[in-house]
Amino acid sequence: MTNQRKTIYDVIIGSPEHLSAEEIYLRAKKRYPSLAMGTVYRNLKLMEDAGEILHIRTPDGADRYDKTTSKHDHMECIQCGQFVDLPTHDLLGLIREQTGMEIQSYQINAKGICSECMNKN
Ligand SMILES: [Zn+2]
Ligand SMILES: [Zn+2]
Structure with missing residues (x-):
């Protein structure tokens, strides 16, 4: 290197x-x-x-x-632009439980308001 x-x-x-x-x-x-x-x-x-x-x-x-290279998703704060990891592991388990379907690929484009911005409001 x-x-x-x-x-x-x-x-x-x-x-x-x-x-x-x-x-x-x-x-x-x-x-x-x-x-x-x-x-x-x-x-x-x-x-x-x-x-x-x-x-x-x-x-x-x-x-x-x-730096986290395993498959994971993100959420972006619409107010400050902060970009954080989204813990979707439980969500995939829930989907499998409820539909019996094992998801192979998906895309999440999540936007929201982070806890810091929520506290400011
Ligand atoms: Zn924010
Ligand atoms: Zn990440």
């Missing part, structure tokens, strides 16, 4: 959030000032192909990158 790639990877691993390429770039650049945006994109693609990170494509807004 090159130093640049390691720096980018460390930024993703070290963040509890789901960062966009731009956010990853800005954070990695602090540690590696000569870093170029193109290098970030190239390395993100390499890490995605290697299964080290998950590339999340969102219908609106910037794509995000995730």
Whole structure:
């Protein structure tokens, strides 16, 4: 792994959030000032192909990158844009129980209001 790639990877691993390429770039650049945006994109693609990170494509807004690589879903806060993991495991079990059907593929595009924004309202 090159130093640049390691720096980018460390930024993703070290963040509890789901960062966009731009956010990853800005954070990695602090540690590696000569870093170029193109290098970030190239390395993100390499890490995605290697299964080290998950590339999340969102219908609106910037794509995000995730250190959790197992299949999982997300919810976006419509007020602050916070992007969090959605615990859908129980949901799939419930669906199987009620329909007898084992889901093979699905897509969830969940939007809501996060607890922080709810407290502010
Ligand atoms: Zn929010
Ligand atoms: Zn996630």
